[in-house]
Amino acid sequence: MKNNLSNLAITLALGLILSGCSSSESDSSASGGIKVVAAMYPLEFVAKAIGGDMVSVENFTPPGVEPHDLELTPSQVVELDAADLLLYISGFQPALEEAAQQSAPANSLDLLSVDGLNLLTATEDGHNDGAEDVNEGEEAHSDEEMVNDPHFWLDPARLIVVAKAVASKLSEVNPENSEAFESNLAAFVTELEALDAKFTTGLATCERDLIVTSHAAFGYLADAYGLSQEAIAGLSPESEPTPKRLNEIGKEAKADGTTTIFFETLASPKVAQTLANDLNIESAVLDPIEGISEGQTYFSVMESNLEALRKALSCK
Numbered sequence: 001m002k003n004n005l006s007n008l009a010i011t012l013a014l015g016l017i018l019s020g021c022s023s024s025e026s027d028s029s030a031s032g033g034i035k036v037v038a039a040m041y042p043l044e045f046v047a048k049a050i051g052g053d054m055v056s057v058e059n060f061t062p063p064g065v066e067p068h069d070l071e072l073t074p075s076q077v078v079e080l081d082a083a084d085l086l087l088y089i090s091g092f093q094p095a096l097e098e099a100a101q102q103s104a105p106a107n108s109l110d111l112l113s114v115d116g117l118n119l120l121t122a123t124e125d126g127h128n129d130g131a132e133d134v135n136e137g138e139e140a141h142s143d144e145e146m147v148n149d150p151h152f153w154l155d156p157a158r159l160i161v162v163a164k165a166v167a168s169k170l171s172e173v174n175p176e177n178s179e180a181f182e183s184n185l186a187a188f189v190t191e192l193e194a195l196d197a198k199f200t201t202g203l204a205t206c207e208r209d210l211i212v213t214s215h216a217a218f219g220y221l222a223d224a225y226g227l228s229q230e231a232i233a234g235l236s237p238e239s240e241p242t243p244k245r246l247n248e249i250g251k252e253a254k255a256d257g258t259t260t261i262f263f264e265t266l267a268s269p270k271v272a273q274t275l276a277n278d279l280n281i282e283s284a285v286l287d288p289i290e291g292i293s294e295g296q297t298y299f300s301v302m303e304s305n306l307e308a309l310r311k312a313l314s315c316k
C-alpha cells in the first residue's frame with residue numbers, strides 16, 4: 001500500500017514536470033508575440049532568422065507542396081485574419097493575395113516591392129529581360145507580357161536587401177524589440193555575405209555558363225554570377241514546354257557542350273530526365289528552395305546547389 005502511494009506520488013510529480021515542460025514549450029511559441037504568416041519557405045526562413053523567439057512564424061505552404069499554386073484552407077484564412085504581419089510575393093500565389101484582401105492581416109509586406117531589389121522581369125516561359133539575352137529569333141518576346149520574376153531568394157545579395165526590409169517592418173510592428181531585430185539582422189547578413197562570396201569564388205572560373213533548369217527559378221542566381229539560364233518549363237513549374245521548345249533547348253545544350261540537365265525536388269523531374277536521356281547526358285538536382293526537407297536549411301541547400309553547379313559547369 002505504502003509502495004503504491006509513493007508510486008502514485010512519483011507519477012503525479014512526473015506528470016507535473018511533464019506538463020510543466022509542455023506548457024512552457026507552448027508558451028514560448030505563443031510568446032513570440034508577433035504572429036507572422038510567411039507565404040513560403042524562404043520567407044519563413046528570413047522571418048525566423050530576424051524575429052528569433054520574438055515572433056511565431058507560420059509557413060502557409062505545407063511541406064512537400066510546390067508553392068506556385070498554393071490553395072488556402074479555411075483555417076489558414078482565419079489565421080491570416082489574426083496575423084500581425086503577412087510576408088508575401090505579389091503575383092506568385094494568387095489565392096493568398098485574394099484571401100489577404102478579404103481578411104486583412106494587420107500589416108503586410110510584398111517582398112517584390114522592396115526598394116533596391118533590382119527586380120528582373122521575364123516572359124511566362126522564363127526568359128529574363130537581360131540585355132545580353134536577346135538572340136536572333138527572340139525579338140518576339142517584346143510582344144509577350146513581361147512579369148516580375150519572383151525567385152529573388154536564390155541570389156544571396158538580393159536576399160540581404162529583403163532581409164533588411166523584413167527587419168524594418170518587424171521593428172515598425174513591434175518597436176520594443178527593434179534592437180534585437182537589428183542584431184539578428186546583422187548576424188544573418190554576415191552569413192549571407194559569406195554565402196555570396198562562396199558563390200562568387202566558386203563560379204568565377206568555369207568552362208561553361210549555360211544552366212538548363214527544370215523551371216525558370218534561377219534567373220537571379222544566373223544574373224548574380226554571370227550564368228545564363230534556359231528553362232524547360234517557364235516561371236511556373238506547371239507550364240508545359242512545347243516539343244519545339246524542347247528541341248531548341250536540346251540544340252542549345254548540345255552546342256554549348258552541356259553536361260547536365262537540372263531537375264528539382266518538388267516538381268516532377270520527368271521532362272528534364274527525358275531530355276537528359278535523349279541528349280545522353282546527366283541529370284542532377286538544382287533546388288529552387290521553394291520548400292525545404294527535414295534537416296535542411298536555405299544555407300545547406302544553397303551549398304549543395306553550388307556544388308552541383310560547379311560540377312556541371314566544370315569550374316576550377
Ligand SMILES: [Zn+2]
Pocket residue numbers: 068151215216217235236237288290
Ligand atoms: Zn518557382
